[in-house]
Amino acid sequence: MPADEFEIIRTLFAPLATHAGARGLDDDAAVLESVGRLVITTDAIVEGVHFLPDDPIDTIAKKALRVNLSDLAAKGAKPTAALLTLIWPHHRPAAQIADFARGLGEDLRRYDVALIGGDTTATPGPLTISITAFGEPMGGRTPSRADARPGEDVWLTGPIGDAYLGLMALREGAHEQAELIARYRLPNPRVDCAGLVAECARAAMDVSDGLVIDAGKLARASNAGTRLELERVPISPAARSWMEGRAAAIDLVSGGDDYEILFTASPNERAKLESAGMYRIGNIAEGSEAVLVDANGRRLEPAHSGHVHKLGN
Amino acid sequence: MPADEFEIIRTLFAPLATHAGARGLDDDAAVLESVGRLVITTDAIVEGVHFLPDDPIDTIAKKALRVNLSDLAAKGAKPTAALLTLIWPHHRPAAQIADFARGLGEDLRRYDVALIGGDTTATPGPLTISITAFGEPMGGRTPSRADARPGEDVWLTGPIGDAYLGLMALREGAHEQAELIARYRLPNPRVDCAGLVAECARAAMDVSDGLVIDAGKLARASNAGTRLELERVPISPAARSWMEGRAAAIDLVSGGDDYEILFTASPNERAKLESAGMYRIGNIAEGSEAVLVDANGRRLEPAHSGHVHKLGN
Numbered sequence: 001m002p003a004d005e006f007e008i009i010r011t012l013f014a015p016l017a018t019h020a021g022a023r024g025l026d027d028d029a030a031v032l033e034s035v036g037r038l039v040i041t042t043d044a045i046v047e048g049v050h051f052l053p054d055d056p057i058d059t060i061a062k063k064a065l066r067v068n069l070s071d072l073a074a075k076g077a078k079p080t081a082a083l084l085t086l087i088w089p090h091h092r093p094a095a096q097i098a099d100f101a102r103g104l105g106e107d108l109r110r111y112d113v114a115l116i117g118g119d120t121t122a123t124p125g126p127l128t129i130s131i132t133a134f135g136e137p138m139g140g141r142t143p144s145r146a147d148a149r150p151g152e153d154v155w156l157t158g159p160i161g162d163a164y165l166g167l168m169a170l171r172e173g174a175h176e177q178a179e180l181i182a183r184y185r186l187p188n189p190r191v192d193c194a195g196l197v198a199e200c201a202r203a204a205m206d207v208s209d210g211l212v213i214d215a216g217k218l219a220r221a222s223n224a225g226t227r228l229e230l231e232r233v234p235i236s237p238a239a240r241s242w243m244e245g246r247a248a249a250i251d252l253v254s255g256g257d258d259y260e261i262l263f264t265a266s267p268n269e270r271a272k273l274e275s276a277g278m279y280r281i282g283n284i285a286e287g288s289e290a291v292l293v294d295a296n297g298r299r300l301e302p303a304h305s306g307h308v309h310k311l312g313n
Numbered sequence: 314m315p316a317d318e319f320e321i322i323r324t325l326f327a328p329l330a331t332h333a334g335a336r337g338l339d340d341d342a343a344v345l346e347s348v349g350r351l352v353i354t355t356d357a358i359v360e361g362v363h364f365l366p367d368d369p370i371d372t373i374a375k376k377a378l379r380v381n382l383s384d385l386a387a388k389g390a391k392p393t394a395a396l397l398t399l400i401w402p403h404h405r406p407a408a409q410i411a412d413f414a415r416g417l418g419e420d421l422r423r424y425d426v427a428l429i430g431g432d433t434t435a436t437p438g439p440l441t442i443s444i445t446a447f448g449e450p451m452g453g454r455t456p457s458r459a460d461a462r463p464g465e466d467v468w469l470t471g472p473i474g475d476a477y478l479g480l481m482a483l484r485e486g487a488h489e490q491a492e493l494i495a496r497y498r499l500p501n502p503r504v505d506c507a508g509l510v511a512e513c514a515r516a517a518m519d520v521s522d523g524l525v526i527d528a529g530k531l532a533r534a535s536n537a538g539t540r541l542e543l544e545r546v547p548i549s550p551a552a553r554s555w556m557e558g559r560a561a562a563i564d565l566v567s568g569g570d571d572y573e574i575l576f577t578a579s580p581n582e583r584a585k586l587e588s589a590g591m592y593r594i595g596n597i598a599e600g601s602e603a604v605l606v607d608a609n610g611r612r613l614e615p616a617h618s619g620h621v622h623k624l625g626n
């Protein structure tokens with residue numbers, strides 16, 4: 001039974017939109033009162049590209065929001081509001097939209113984000129969700145990718161590779177690897193680290209396409225080089241116990257979907273960042289080379305550096 | 314030859330993003346300095362749903378932006394900035410992206426809109442473009458759909474039905490109807506009327522799904538009824554000359570893609586709005602009925618009231 005877009009907005013999404021500026025989703029625009037700087041990010045996820053067709057619909061809704069919250073956290077911003085664009089396939093049951101809305105609602109409450117608007121439309125193609133999220137800076141600066149300088153340390157907020165292994169587990173049918181699979185389906189945006197990033201980070205970004213390629217992007221944007229030490233890259237206990245014979249640490253640093261924050265900071269911040277549980281994994285160097293080294297300083301080359309979308313033919 | 318997303322952003326879209334807050338599109342978030350109210354809207358267009366697969370790619374880019382500028386104009390807001398999410402099909406030539414960017418760039422300059430960010434990804438499905446646009450209120454109020462009161466006049470900024478006939482002309486292969494086809498492919502967002510809307514309108518929205526259905530939505534949001542007089546609805550000379558034997562005025566008021574502004578105003582504003590070239594087409598009434606009447610006050614029933622997306626199966 002297909003459902004009409006207005007009925008869906010009225011019954012499923014409007015109840016989530018309690019912010020006055022959302023106008024009950026019964027308008028074509030939202031009104032945001034803003035004083036000063038607003039940090040804005042937008043990320044879309046596409047079925048078959050960013051999630052699997054049989055991923056649970058409530059975790060798909062949450063992933064769509066969380067990839068955006070991750071970008072805000074990496075800019076040292078506290079999330080405040082979001083717009084949802086839901087592009088629903090003709091061939092997916094409309095009944096799933098209620099579960100989509102329930103999942104989204106759970107995360108809006110969890111992260112205290114106001115749904116202020118959006119768009120709902122049909123498509124002959126795959127389920128596609130685009131979210132635009134707004135945040136308030138938690139510090140005086142909004143660190144960009146381009147702010148790194150030689151001599152700064154490179155830090156990471158948490159372990160790398162869980163989501164990559166989770167996707168591998170799904171493909172192998174290894175459903176007992178629930179912890180890793182959950183990390184693929186449901187990123188953990190480091191909103192808890194946004195304040196620390198705002199306080200200490202010079203350059204920052206979230207790791208979504210793969211640690212090595214993303215570190216290279218940060219260094220290139222800063223007109224600098226980077227040197228990462230593979231042995232210092234943290235790997236979770238769940239990942240380590242399932243990796244043997246399947247993947248090496250070097251595969252994990254080129255997998256995607258980590259959603260930890262990669263940032264640089266002055267060596268003066270080491271004590272504070274270490275006591276906050278951050279992982280120091282390398283440094284920013286002169287030049288333009290992005291280098292990965294082993295414990296003996298020998299250069300390593302990942303087979304793939306990370307995920308890059310090829311567009312069109 | 315598929316092109317990589319970062320190369321496309323760097324070479325084609327970054328040159329369009331000259332606003333400081335855009336950070337050269339070399340970051341995951343934009344920073345907008347804002348004082349006071351920000352009007353925000355988002356609309357997506359999908360190949361095969363909102364445009365035809367063989368529409369020119371530069372007009373597709375412009376349509377994606379213009380449908381959003383239309384929403385801002387209907388809220389009495391001047392457009393300032395936009396985010397572009399481009400979801401490009403595997404099977405569409407990547408070479409078209411340059412023409413897409415050229416078309417978008419022409420319209421960004423034409424409407425003085427700063428491109429401040431976005432997302433670029435691949436899809437196995439249809440070309441899908443989602444834009445989020447930002448505007449500054451031109452008056453003290455941002456009229457919503459829900460602000461209409463009985464006794465107010467209902468106004469329209471321009472003729473209805475050109476885009477509906479343009480789509481019909483494309484389907485019939487009547488390519489000599491260039492003016493109507495152009496109106497389907499390339500809406501004319503009434504940014505020129507935003508100041509007047511901010512000054513005089515009580516409730517306002519743009520007409521995108523069809524005049525009758527959209528007037529009904531405005532009245533329902535306002536807990537009121539509406540009475541539209543079909544003979545007062547303006548129809549362009551190009552439309553009138555091609556309609557004969559094909560379509561009647563009543564078909565035009567249920568066609569979509571008009572992108573004129575529908576608004577209500579106090580009868581005190583009649584002289585000002587008439588001298589500004591606005592069309593008075595009816596009034597807001599007590600109750601909850603949305604009625605379309607002929608010159609003798611007889612009630613008319615369009616075969617279809619307008620466009621509603623059915624979602625899923």
